[in-house]
Amino acid sequence: MDAAAEDDAERQRNRAKLYAPPPKEARRRSAGGGRPRGGAGVDANQARQMMAQMAAEDARL
Template identity: 55%
Template sequence: MDQAAEDDAERARNRARLYAPPKGRGRRGPVPGVTMNRAKAAQMVAQLAAEDARLGG
């Protein structure tokens, strides 16, 4: 890709295009399949506290 570029500016454009984030999704967009609401988070914290208490003695 770099060898086919005519000059440094074209190389820079090629790199910018190569490393750009996917179109249609911003940097802070939600990740599909990874969702957690407050109730789920509270349940996980309770499970961790119970596990910590069990292992802690």
């Protein structure tokens, strides 16, 4: 990025853009977390059952 700048003023503008805080709209969107919360996941018992089924299938092969 610095190599593409033609002068010091352009380097400073590039750095100011790079290190500027994100706009308020972007902060609101990311504040909710990365993934939706709900019943989409599996609990520990379901995970154990799936692992046992996979182990049984691997043993068959």
